[in-house]
Amino acid sequence: METVKLKELIDQMTVAEKVGQLVQLTPDFFAQGGEITGPMQQWQMSEDQLFTIGSVLGTHTAEQVYAIQTSYLEKSRLKIPLVFMADVIHGYETIFPIPLALASSFDAQLVEEVAKASAKEAAEAGVHVTFSPMADHVKDARWGRVLESNGEDPTLSSVLTAAYVRGYQGTASLAENKQRIAACVKHFIGYGAAEGGRDYHTVDLSDLELYQNYLPAFQAAIEAGAQLVMTSFNTIHGVPATANQPLLQEVLRQKLGFDGLIISDWAAVAELMAHRVAADRKEAAKKAFTAGVEMDMMSDCYLNALEQIIHAEPEMNEQLNKAVFHVLSLKNKLGLFEDPFRGLVQGNLAPKLVQETRHLSREAAKKTTVLLKNQALLPLQKKQKVALIGPKAASKDLLGAWSWIGKPEAAVSLAEGLSQKEIDLTVLSYPDGEMLMSTFIDEACKVVKEAEVVLLALGETSEEAGEAASLTKLSLSRKQEALIEAVSQVNPRIATILFCGRPLVLTAIEPLCQAIMIAWFPGSEGGNALADLLMGESEPQGRLAMSFPRAEGQLPMTYAQLSTGRPLTEENNDQKYISRYMDEKNEPLFSFGSGMGYGRCTITHTQIINPQEKDAPFEISCTLKNEGDVPHTTTLQLYSRDDVTEVARPMRELKQWQKIHLAAGEERQHTFYVTPEDFAYVHSDFSTKSDPGTISLYLGFAAASAKLIGTLTI
Ligand code: NOJ
Numbered sequence: 001m002e003t004v005k006l007k008e009l010i011d012q013m014t015v016a017e018k019v020g021q022l023v024q025l026t027p028d029f030f031a032q033g034g035e036i037t038g039p040m041q042q043w044q045m046s047e048d049q050l051f052t053i054g055s056v057l058g059t060h061t062a063e064q065v066y067a068i069q070t071s072y073l074e075k076s077r078l079k080i081p082l083v084f085m086a087d088v089i090h091g092y093e094t095i096f097p098i099p100l101a102l103a104s105s106f107d108a109q110l111v112e113e114v115a116k117a118s119a120k121e122a123a124e125a126g127v128h129v130t131f132s133p134m135a136d137h138v139k140d141a142r143w144g145r146v147l148e149s150n151g152e153d154p155t156l157s158s159v160l161t162a163a164y165v166r167g168y169q170g171t172a173s174l175a176e177n178k179q180r181i182a183a184c185v186k187h188f189i190g191y192g193a194a195e196g197g198r199d200y201h202t203v204d205l206s207d208l209e210l211y212q213n214y215l216p217a218f219q220a221a222i223e224a225g226a227q228l229v230m231t232s233f234n235t236i237h238g239v240p241a242t243a244n245q246p247l248l249q250e251v252l253r254q255k256l257g258f259d260g261l262i263i264s265d266w267a268a269v270a271e272l273m274a275h276r277v278a279a280d281r282k283e284a285a286k287k288a289f290t291a292g293v294e295m296d297m298m299s300d301c302y303l304n305a306l307e308q309i310i311h312a313e314p315e316m317n318e319q320l321n322k323a324v325f326h327v328l329s330l331k332n333k334l335g336l337f338e339d340p341f342r343g344l345v346q347g348n349l350a351p352k353l354v355q356e357t358r359h360l361s362r363e364a365a366k367k368t369t370v371l372l373k374n375q376a377l378l379p380l381q382k383k384q385k386v387a388l389i390g391p392k393a394a395s396k397d398l399l400g401a402w403s404w405i406g407k408p409e410a411a412v413s414l415a416e417g418l419s420q421k422e423i424d425l426t427v428l429s430y431p432d433g434e435m436l437m438s439t440f441i442d443e444a445c446k447v448v449k450e451a452e453v454v455l456l457a458l459g460e461t462s463e464e465a466g467e468a469a470s471l472t473k474l475s476l477s478r479k480q481e482a483l484i485e486a487v488s489q490v491n492p493r494i495a496t497i498l499f500c501g502r503p504l505v506l507t508a509i510e511p512l513c514q515a516i517m518i519a520w521f522p523g524s525e526g527g528n529a530l531a532d533l534l535m536g537e538s539e540p541q542g543r544l545a546m547s548f549p550r551a552e553g554q555l556p557m558t559y560a561q562l563s564t565g566r567p568l569t570e571e572n573n574d575q576k577y578i579s580r581y582m583d584e585k586n587e588p589l590f591s592f593g594s595g596m597g598y599g600r601c602t603i604t605h606t607q608i609i610n611p612q613e614k615d616a617p618f619e620i621s622c623t624l625k626n627e628g629d630v631p632h633t634t635t636l637q638l639y640s641r642d643d644v645t646e647v648a649r650p651m652r653e654l655k656q657w658q659k660i661h662l663a664a665g666e667e668r669q670h671t672f673y674v675t676p677e678d679f680a681y682v683h684s685d686f687s688t689k690s691d692p693g694t695i696s697l698y699l700g701f702a703a704a705s706a707k708l709i710g711t712l713t714i
Contacts, residue, residue, distance in 0.1 A: 285301035372544075421531050
């Protein structure tokens with residue numbers, strides 16, 4: 001439909017119909033085809049109102065979407081199709097590794113393919129928009145939603161956020177390409193900085209921090225074409241983000257140039273009353289709407305109060321029309337006016353799962369698993385006697401908290417994956433909490449006596465990581481730690497496989513393990529992928545996108561710390577008035593970027609070459625050699641430090657990275673190209689520019705261990 005037609009449509013709408021377009025409800029409102037159901041009664045909603053609403057979130061099947069859209073189009077006056085949205089976070093029915101794991105692939109192409117495959121399954125189930133990617137900057141693993149993030153580095157996060165958007169939406173028209181869906185980037189803004197890592201809690205950020213670290217991934221998503229932005233639950237700069245006019249207007253609309261639809265998070269408009277910045281629903285609606293929130297997700301504030309507000313203040317009509325225009329434009333871009341069912345055909349609505357998507361899930365799990373320690377215990381050898389023990393050994397709880405459509409029973413457990421391999425396998429599993437610890441440990445100790453390698457499959461349950469899953473303790477449960485302690489007394493050849501949604505505190509168990517592999521929540525093909533990796537048929541390729549702390553007390557933490565006036569050095573570590581902990585090291589146990597494969601790479605012949613011509617890039621090159629006797633894929637990481645800056649800047653920042661594959665013994669040169677713009681940063685006047693001066697450069701395989709290779713002058 002042409003834009004002018006959309007405007008004509010708006011002209012035909014009553015204020016009540018316009019307000020309806022700004023409301024998003026769950027499918028249960030339509031459960032009885034529009035009769036007054038429980039939720040409608042609760043909100044004192046009429047049937048007429050129901051058939052004005054603009055959007056539905058969280059449908060489960062194509063049949064459901066088809067039925068709701070059909071009845072809506074029959075009963076609504078203007079027959080503007082509903083737009084269906086859902087949380088498709090890391091897969092729809094076929095589940096991929098969690099986003100924090102995908103970030104650990106450092107692989108934008110993989111992320112794009114995963115998003116594309118997720119979009120296809122979701123679109124076939126009638127979903128038009130996904131509430132993904134989550135672009136929140138994170139540095140506190142107590143916050144359960146780090147699971148959905150791209151980790152602690154804003155550059156990596158920006159690259160991957162854009163890749164998600166490209167994967168979901170494609171680059172062609174969404175109206176023509178019905179296997180793609182629109183992306184809603186979230187949560188604007190600061191949600192990841194909740195005080196104490198407690199979900200939904202207060203956030204207070206300096207503007208500099210906001211601009212430098214929190215906005216870039218949103219900017220990347222918007223530049224990649226994200227159609228929607230979701231506001232966050234938290235307070236920021238003293239005002240809840242959902243009512244924060246300066247942030248939504250001056251920052252999101254003007255500075256970032258976002259011209260799509262702004263939607264609240266679930267019930268966040270009504271929660272303005274709980275924040276005590278609104279006395280009642282009417283005030284909540286007015287504050288959120290004036291701030292710039294256009295669609296009210298699952299609250300009755302707009303539905304029941306906005307019409308009255310507009311009638312009382314007709315000057316708000318312009319803003320109302322603009323908001324409705326954003327909703328209709330989205331529907332138009334999705335092609336809904338021409339085809340409200342977006343390709344769904346009655347009689348052919350069953351899910352069409354394909355083997356390639358399962359295959360991609362398996363490949364993704366291999367590229368996201370992080371091997372953090374290996375004292376020559378892995379890979380396993382054929383025919384080896386292997387004991388696989390622990391609550392996760394045969395568990396199908398591999399999908400993570402955001403896999404509401406994916407079926408755990410369709411996931412492949414580690415025991416199932418390993419049973420396909422040529423090893424002598426004994427499995428001892430238990431659902432966490434269901435067997436007496438002492439009985440289980442006794443049995444485990446008997447089993448491991450005979451084993452050549454012990455695989456301990458441990459970690460979190462999907463309820464322990466994700467939304468509303470904040471923790472103050474990040475170590476394994478006492479029961480799991482006791483298991484490692486007891487087993488290590490009998491057989492020290494332990495490889496621990498950890499399933500988790502966040503960095504854990506492994507300080508107590510690390511010395512008891514000869515190998516540690518972070519499997520995250522690996523998705524539907526987790527067990528097969530891990531079995532391939534454990535057998536050495538593939539190599540673990542993940543590198544941590546978020547540091548693993550030594551202790552919860554170090555949090556929040558990021559490798560990209562600012563300098564302090566009193567840095568801890570080798571020379572002053574016996575002094576008191578130094579920036580340090582008295583009871584713990586400053587560094588994480590495993591820093592950002594850490595991870596290994598089965599090969600071993602060295603870096604030599606590093607060189608920094610100044611540009612020969614004006615505007616040409618600097619060349620930073622080195623020789624990489626795989627010293628091992630198996631093929632190896634490594635992730636070479638380039639970090640920089642701007643030596644003297646106008647505002648304090650990190651001691652190390654990731655600038656570029658490259659995944660490089662080397663055959664056994666192979667030697668290869670790699671060159672990074674950088675320009676002065678790569679060293680631009682946000683100044684105190686909020687301009688982004690680089691300063692003349694020297695930049696120190698570090699090359700390596702993790703943030704903490706990358707080595708200084710020299711400086712360049714810009
Ligand atoms: C609440 C979550 O914060 C948000 O990420 C999600 O998209 C919505 N619920 C919708 O389910």
